[in-house]
Amino acid sequence: MTRIKSRQTIWQLALRVLSVGLLPALTAYPAFGAERIRFNYGALERSIPISSLEAYAKTGKMDDQLAAYSQYIDKKQLTQLRQTLITPINLNEVAVSQFLYTPTGERLLQTLGKVIQTESRLSGFYAIRAALILAAADSNNFTLLNVLNKFPASEISINLSQSLQIVNALQNLANQTQNAVALINQQSQQGINTASTVNLSPFMDLGKSGSFRFFKQTIVLNDLTRNRNFPVDIYLPVAQNPRSIIIISHGLGSDRTSFAYLAEHLASYGFVVAVPEHPGSNSKQIEALLAGTADRVTNPRELIDRPLDIKYLLDELTRLSKSNSTFRGRLNLEQVGIVGQSFGGYTALALAGAKINFEKLQASCPTFENTLNVSLLLQCLAINLPSSSYNNLSEPRIKAVIAMNPVDSSIFGQASLSQIKIPVMIVSGSADTVTPALPEQIQPFIWLTTQNKYLALINGGTHFSTIAESPNAAVPVPTQAIGSSPALARRYVKALSVPFFESYIAGQPSYLSYLSSDYANKISQQPLPLSLINSLTDEQLKQAFQ
Numbered sequence: 001m002t003r004i005k006s007r008q009t010i011w012q013l014a015l016r017v018l019s020v021g022l023l024p025a026l027t028a029y030p031a032f033g034a035e036r037i038r039f040n041y042g043a044l045e046r047s048i049p050i051s052s053l054e055a056y057a058k059t060g061k062m063d064d065q066l067a068a069y070s071q072y073i074d075k076k077q078l079t080q081l082r083q084t085l086i087t088p089i090n091l092n093e094v095a096v097s098q099f100l101y102t103p104t105g106e107r108l109l110q111t112l113g114k115v116i117q118t119e120s121r122l123s124g125f126y127a128i129r130a131a132l133i134l135a136a137a138d139s140n141n142f143t144l145l146n147v148l149n150k151f152p153a154s155e156i157s158i159n160l161s162q163s164l165q166i167v168n169a170l171q172n173l174a175n176q177t178q179n180a181v182a183l184i185n186q187q188s189q190q191g192i193n194t195a196s197t198v199n200l201s202p203f204m205d206l207g208k209s210g211s212f213r214f215f216k217q218t219i220v221l222n223d224l225t226r227n228r229n230f231p232v233d234i235y236l237p238v239a240q241n242p243r244s245i246i247i248i249s250h251g252l253g254s255d256r257t258s259f260a261y262l263a264e265h266l267a268s269y270g271f272v273v274a275v276p277e278h279p280g281s282n283s284k285q286i287e288a289l290l291a292g293t294a295d296r297v298t299n300p301r302e303l304i305d306r307p308l309d310i311k312y313l314l315d316e317l318t319r320l321s322k323s324n325s326t327f328r329g330r331l332n333l334e335q336v337g338i339v340g341q342s343f344g345g346y347t348a349l350a351l352a353g354a355k356i357n358f359e360k361l362q363a364s365c366p367t368f369e370n371t372l373n374v375s376l377l378l379q380c381l382a383i384n385l386p387s388s389s390y391n392n393l394s395e396p397r398i399k400a401v402i403a404m405n406p407v408d409s410s411i412f413g414q415a416s417l418s419q420i421k422i423p424v425m426i427v428s429g430s431a432d433t434v435t436p437a438l439p440e441q442i443q444p445f446i447w448l449t450t451q452n453k454y455l456a457l458i459n460g461g462t463h464f465s466t467i468a469e470s471p472n473a474a475v476p477v478p479t480q481a482i483g484s485s486p487a488l489a490r491r492y493v494k495a496l497s498v499p500f501f502e503s504y505i506a507g508q509p510s511y512l513s514y515l516s517s518d519y520a521n522k523i524s525q526q527p528l529p530l531s532l533i534n535s536l537t538d539e540q541l542k543q544a545f546q
Contacts (some may be wrong), residue, residue, distance in 0.1 A: 007228025016275050034149075034151040034154055035051075035155060036048065036050060036154075036156070037156045037158060038052075038158065040158065040159060047231040048527070049065060049275075053081075053148070054085075054145055056085075056528055057082050058086070058147050060082065070265050072338050074226075074422060084144055085144050086145055087143060087144070088142060088143055089136070090142075090475065090476065090478075091136055091475065092136055092142075092308055093133050093134075094292060095289075096136040097136075098132050098289050098292055098295075100133070102289070102297055102435070103130050103296060104297045104377050106125075106209055109125045109128055110125060110130055112125075113128060114159065115162045115163050115166065116128055116156060116159075117156070117158070117159055118153045118155075118156075119153050119154060119156075119157055120157075127151055127152050127153055130151075130152050131150040131151040131152065133178075134150035136456075137523075138150070138350045146427070164459075167483065173438065176438055176545055177430065177436065179544040180541060180545075181430045181437070181457065183541065183544040184442070184457050184536070185459065185529075185531045187517075187533045187535075188457075188521070188533050189517070189521075189531075190516040190517075191518065191532075192518050192521050197511070203522065204514075206496075206514060207523060209268040210269035210270065210498075211268070212267065212268050214236055214238060214264070214319070215238070216233055216236075217233075219320075220232075221276075221316055223312045228312075230279045230309060231256065231281065232256070232277070232313060233256050233260070233272055233275045234273070234274050234275075235263045236284045236326070237249070237267050237271065237272065239270060239330070242330060242332040243271060243272045243331070243332055244336070244501070244505045245271070245273070245333065245336045246271045246273045246274070246337045247275070247310055247336065247338045247398075248263055248273065248338070248339045248340070248500055249276070249278070249338070249344030249348055249412050250275075250278065250341065250343075251340075251343045251344050251467070252286075252297070252342060252343040253281070253282070253285070254282065254286070254341075254344075255277050255282045256275040256277040257470045258467050258468055258470050259275065259328050259341070259467070261494070262339065262490070262494060262497065263275050264545070265494040268508075272311060274313060274317065276309050278300055280298055280301070280305055280306075281306065281343055281436050283470060283472045283473055285298060298378070298381070299381075300383075301385070302343075303346070303356070303411075304393070306343070306346075306347040307351050309400075310347065310351055310395060311351075314395065317331055318331075321333065322334045333397060335506070335507070336395075336397045337400045337500075337501045337505040338352075338398050338402070339404070339497060340402070340403055341404040341406075341466060342405050342407060342463065345403035345404055345407065346407045346411065346412075348402070348403050349401065349406060349408055350394070350403045351393060351395040351401070352393060352394065352398060352422055352424065353419050354394075354408070354412040355392055355393070355394075355419065356384070356393075356416070357412055357413045357416045358382070360410055360413035360415065361380060361383050364376065364409075365380040365383055374435075374519050375407040375409075375436075375440055376410060379407055379410045379411040379480060380410070398423055399423075401424045401425070401426070402424075402425045402426075402496075402501075403424065403425070404427040404466055404493065405429060405432055405434070405435045405441070405463050406435065406441065407435050408444050409439045409444060412444070417447040417448055418447055420448060421450055422452075422504075423450060423452035423500070423503075424454070425455075426448075426456070427441075427456045427492075427493065428441035428442065428455065428457050429457075429458045429465050429466075430459050430461060431460050431461060432462055432463040433463065435463060437457070441498060442541070445536060446538055446541065453535075454533070454534050455532070456496055456530065456531070457533075458530055459528060459529045459531065460483065460529075461528055462483035462484065463481075464481055464482045464486070465482065465486050465490075466486070466489050466490055466492075467486075484528070485527055488528050492523065492528075495523050496515075496520075496532075499511040499512070499514035499519075515532070515534070517531070517533065520532035
C-alpha cells in the first residue's frame with residue numbers, strides 16, 4: 001500500500017481520486033453530499049467545504065479554501081468538476097427510487113458505500129440512496145451538487161484506501177486498453193501496407209443503399225410454452241428467389257426500432273431481415289421499472305428467453321414460409337445470420353454455440369465489487385439460473401454472427417467462446433464504458449478459435465454509438481454518453497455487415513476482399529477512425545502491456 005508522507009501528499013491523493021476516479025463514477029451513478037467532504041487515509045485526513053464547491057460550480061470562481069488546492073489538478077479537471085456538479089440528471093424521484101431498490105441498484109450502492117461513507121465512517125449505502133431520491137424529488141434541480149446538499153449527514157467521509165483501489169483499477173484498465181487499441185490500429189495499418197493482393201477495384205461503397213426494393217411486415221408471435229408474446233418486424237426484399245435471413249437482436253432497454261436503419265440497409269442488398277423485440281429486456285421493461293410496475297432491470301430468465309425467442313422466431317418463419325402467401329417462396333431458412341448489440345451480442349454468441357459458463361461466473365462474480373465493469377451486473381444474473389437446465393442454447397440454422405459491444409467475458413469466458421465454429425465479427429468501441437473494450441471484446445476476440453473471425457474497432461466509439469435513437473426510449477441517452485458522430489459509427493456497421501453476410505451467409509466470396517484492413521481504411525473517417533483485423537494473440541497483447 002502507498003505510504004502517505006505529508007498532508008500535501010494526501011491532498012494530492014484526494015484530488016486525484018475526486019477528479020480522476022470518483023467523478024466519472026459519480027457521473028454514471030450519482031452519489032454523495034453534506035457540509036464538508038472529508039478524505040481519510042488511515043489516521044491522515046483533509047477536507048473541503050461543500051460551499052466552496054457550490055460557489056465554484058455556480059460562478060466559476062474559487063474561494064480561498066478551494067484555490068489553495070487547485071494547483072494539484074489541471075484546468076481540464078477543474079472544468080470537468082464544475083460541469084459534473086451542475087449537469088442536470090433527467091430522472092424523477094420515482095424512477096431513481098425504483099432503480100435503487102432493485103438488486104442491481106443495491107449492488108451498486110454497496111460498492112459505492114465502501115468508498116462514500118458517513119461521518120462515522122460507516123457504509124454510505126442508505127445515505128447515498130436517500131440523497132439521490134431527495135435530490136430527484138427537488139423539481140428541476142436533480143444535479144450532483146443538489147445530491148451533496150441532500151446527503152443526510154453533516155459530513156461525507158471518502159475512504160481513500162478503497163477509492164485508490166478503484167482509481168488504480170480504472171487507470172490500469174485505461175492504460176491497458178490504450179495499449180491494446182494502439183496494437184490493433186498498428187496491425188490494421190500493417191494489413192493495409194501488405195494488401196497488394198486485395199482487389200477493391202472497382203471500389204463499392206457498401207455503406208450506401210443497395211438496389212433491392214423491400215417492404216416491412218409486422219407479425220406478433222405468441223410462444224404458449226413460455227407465455228411470451230412479442231412483435232417482430234420483417235423486412236422483405238422484392239425478389240424472385242428465396243433470400244437468406246438476418247436477425248437483429250437489440251440490447252437491454254432498446255427495442256426493434258433501434259436498428260431499423262441496419263434492417264433497411266441489409267434488405268436493400270436482398271436479405272430478409274427479422275427484428276424481434278425481446279419483451280423482458282426492451283424499453284418497455286425499463287419504462288415499467290421507472291413507473292414502479294417492475295421490480296428489476298431484467299429477470300435472470302431473460303438470459304435464456306432471448307435465445308429462445310430467436311429459435312421460436314425461426315420455427316415460426318418456417319411455418320409461415322409454407323402456409324402464408326406473403327412469405328411463401330421468399331425465405332432461405334438454411335442460411336441465417338444474426339446481429340446483436342450488447343445484451344443482443346450475448347444473445348447472438350449464445351446461439352452461435354457459446355454456453356453459459358457457470359464455473360467462470362462463480363469465480364468472477366464474488367469479486368465484482370472491486371471492479372467498475374458495469375456489464376458484470378448483467379452477466380452475474382446468470383448465477384441465479386439452474387446450471388443443469390440450460391446447457392446449450394445454440395442454433396444450428398445460424399451460420400454467422402456479428403456481435404457489437406457484446407457482454408461475454410464472464411458469462412462465457414474462454415472455455416465457451418472457443419467452442420464457436422462459425423464466422424464471427426466483433427465490433428468494439430474504444431470509449432465504451434458499459435462493456436469495456438479490453439475485457440469484453442478484445443480479449444474475447446483472442447479466445448475465439450473459429451477460422452473466420454474479425455475485430456472491428458471504432459476508435460472513440462461508445463456503447464451507444466451504433467444505436468439509433470428510439471421514439472420509445474424510456475430514458476433518453478445523454479449526448480455525452482452517445483459520443484461524437486454516431487451517424488458515422490452506424491455507417492461503419494452498415495458497410496461491414498454487407499460484405500460479412502454476403503460472404504458467409506449469401507455465399508458470395510467476391511465480397512471477402514471487403515473484409516480487410518484496406519477496405520476499413522478506405523471507409524474510415526475522423527473523428528471515429530476504423531480499424532479491422534482478423535488475428536490477435538495473447539502474446540502480442542501481453543507485449544503491448546509491457
